[in-house]
Amino acid sequence: MTKSIVCACEDVLVEEVRRAFLAGNRDLESVKRYTGFGTGPCQGKSCVSLVARELLRLGATPAEVLPFTVRPPYRPVPLGALAAIAPDELPLDDGVPVAPAEARTPAAELAPLPARADVVIVGGGIMGLALAYELTRRGTRDVLVLERAYLNAGASGRNGGGVRAQWTTPTMIRLARRSLELCDRFAVEMGVNVWFRRGGYLFLAPTPEQVERIERNADFHRREGLRTRVLGRAEALEVVPQLDPARFLAASYNPDDGVVFPWPFLWGYAGRAEAAGARVATFTTVTGFERAEKRVTAVVTDRGRVACDLVVVAAGAWSKEVAALAGVALPNRPTRHEILVTEPMKPWLDPLVSVLGNGLYFSQSQRGELVGGMGDPLEPEGVVQGSTLRFLARFARAAIDCIPLLAGTRVLRQWAGCYDVTPDNNPVLGPAGFENFHQLSGFVGHGFMMAPAVAELYADWLTGRGKHELFEQFTLDRFTRGPVAREDFIIG
Numbered sequence: 001m002t003k004s005i006v007c008a009c010e011d012v013l014v015e016e017v018r019r020a021f022l023a024g025n026r027d028l029e030s031v032k033r034y035t036g037f038g039t040g041p042c043q044g045k046s047c048v049s050l051v052a053r054e055l056l057r058l059g060a061t062p063a064e065v066l067p068f069t070v071r072p073p074y075r076p077v078p079l080g081a082l083a084a085i086a087p088d089e090l091p092l093d094d095g096v097p098v099a100p101a102e103a104r105t106p107a108a109e110l111a112p113l114p115a116r117a118d119v120v121i122v123g124g125g126i127m128g129l130a131l132a133y134e135l136t137r138r139g140t141r142d143v144l145v146l147e148r149a150y151l152n153a154g155a156s157g158r159n160g161g162g163v164r165a166q167w168t169t170p171t172m173i174r175l176a177r178r179s180l181e182l183c184d185r186f187a188v189e190m191g192v193n194v195w196f197r198r199g200g201y202l203f204l205a206p207t208p209e210q211v212e213r214i215e216r217n218a219d220f221h222r223r224e225g226l227r228t229r230v231l232g233r234a235e236a237l238e239v240v241p242q243l244d245p246a247r248f249l250a251a252s253y254n255p256d257d258g259v260v261f262p263w264p265f266l267w268g269y270a271g272r273a274e275a276a277g278a279r280v281a282t283f284t285t286v287t288g289f290e291r292a293e294k295r296v297t298a299v300v301t302d303r304g305r306v307a308c309d310l311v312v313v314a315a316g317a318w319s320k321e322v323a324a325l326a327g328v329a330l331p332n333r334p335t336r337h338e339i340l341v342t343e344p345m346k347p348w349l350d351p352l353v354s355v356l357g358n359g360l361y362f363s364q365s366q367r368g369e370l371v372g373g374m375g376d377p378l379e380p381e382g383v384v385q386g387s388t389l390r391f392l393a394r395f396a397r398a399a400i401d402c403i404p405l406l407a408g409t410r411v412l413r414q415w416a417g418c419y420d421v422t423p424d425n426n427p428v429l430g431p432a433g434f435e436n437f438h439q440l441s442g443f444v445g446h447g448f449m450m451a452p453a454v455a456e457l458y459a460d461w462l463t464g465r466g467k468h469e470l471f472e473q474f475t476l477d478r479f480t481r482g483p484v485a486r487e488d489f490i491i492g
């Protein structure tokens with residue numbers, strides 16, 4: 001095996017590019033999400049041409065070796081300059097590329113799909129892959145994951161990597177705590193570094209109402225065994241001295257919350273599931289389902305048909321459209337959320353900071369970059385993954401309000417993904433429409449942190465090891481049974 005390095009920032013070897021190619025990834029974007037090349041401080045400047053040359057050598061055509069999706073800003077721009085732009089005068093969609101160009105590997109060059117599988121999972125995001133892994137661990141080997149694009153193409157490859165236990169119901173707290181435990185062990189058990197760091201979460205409360213809310217929550221958290229504390233301004237400044245104290249009254253702080261780099265989670269789950277016998281077929285789109293009475297009998301794809309005993313729809317923001325292919329109506333509403341990353345800085349920020357009320361959040365990655373996002377109340381429903389100047393301007397203003405020193409920090413890249421929003425901000429789980437047609441969707445802005453714990457419980461249930469209350473609580477029919485309790489401690 002050659003030890004030649006193509007990406008010095010991320011230590012990516014030629015061999016890894018070759019493996020990515022053999023898995024069907026022929027354009028730079030897919031290979032980037034498969035290997036992690038080009039994500040380091042040089043932002044691909046040194047490695048893009050090397051990887052492109054290697055792909056051509058391996059047999060990709062120049063038309064397939066597409067560059068990364070162009071994501072503004074085109075050169076590093078200080079947050080201070082972006083904050084000078086008035087966001088309200090900017091459209092929600094200002095002409096920046098709306099969807100990345102997706103290279104498609106010719107179907108003939110991919111390994112054929114099996115004629116049947118015990119379990120077919122639609123969607124190769126963290127939900128689908130974590131479930132595939134947990135099923136194989138429990139002895140269900142004949143699992144097929146179908147993914148429309150490349151791994152990390154959906155929200156799982158576009159999120160903020162926040163993992164927190166500060167929730168408002170016992171169920172969510174317990175799930176999140178379990179996921180945090182699994183994050184602690186993930187790198188060692190799965191053999192892949194996920195850059196997990198427990199720097200805490202600091203929620204800033206700018207109004208007396210928000211202070212009351214975090215005080216109530218903190219009492220409840222302590223009863224659930226969390227170390228959440230309400231900090232006054234002075235104490236919050238001990239945690240993040242750069243905060244502008246005029247912008248908040250108090251803060252909720254749990255030092256045990258953390259952040260991860262999401263991509264390796266998918267590599268880890270996919271790799272271990274495949275090693276145990278599951279198959280992950282990328283560049284394969286589910287286009288329909290065959291049905292007989294109360295059961296789904298086969299999944300139809302653009303690369304053929306697969307007969308199956310059980311289907312799990314884990315298609316994130318696309319779940320509504322995938323479920324509709326079987327005639328099942330989900331209430332989910334996909335909504336774009338934008339996010340950005342700045343130039344790397346020396347470590348200065350421990351927790352993920354979030355401002356209650358305006359949806360701003362940011363944390364510092366292990367590489368020193370600030371990673372941050374902010375929802376937009378005017379964002380319309382729809383699967384849109386383009387980037388806007390309006391977001392940059394809104395984020396810059398809110399971030400500088402919170403930490404004035406950020407004005408000089410330069411933004412390197414921005415991107416967007418979709419939240420999969422349900423009416424009560426809770427997931428849709430379990431069979432819907434057909435007895436063997438399961439849903440694993442509707443995780444809004446917190447699916448990444450829930451996936452490890454939810455997948456364990458789901459696999460237990462599917463393999464006859466007991467049904468957790470979660471699967472009674474979050475059924476699709478709850479929306480027709482009567483009023484539902486909303487989870488409102490949502491970021492973004």
Ligand SMILES: Cc1cc2nc3c(=O)[nH]c(=O)nc-3n(C[C@H](O)[C@H](O)[C@H](O)COP(=O)(O)OP(=O)(O)OC[C@H]3O[C@@H](n4cnc5c(N)ncnc54)[C@H](O)[C@@H]3O)c2cc1C
Nearest residue numbers: 123125127148154155156159160162286316417447448449
């Ligand atoms: C900007 C942003 C920030 C976020 N921050 C956080 C955070 O800090 N912490 C956190 O826990 N969560 C966060 N989230 C939410 C989190 O990313 C999601 O809840 C989670 O990734 C959902 O995982 P998933 O597997 O359900 O969906 P996805 O990762 O979207 O995977 C679904 C997959 O299904 C595939 N698919 C779609 N249609 C088809 C089809 N017809 N056939 C085959 N495949 C198909 C898609 O290509 C996609 O890869 C954030 C989300 C966004 C957008």
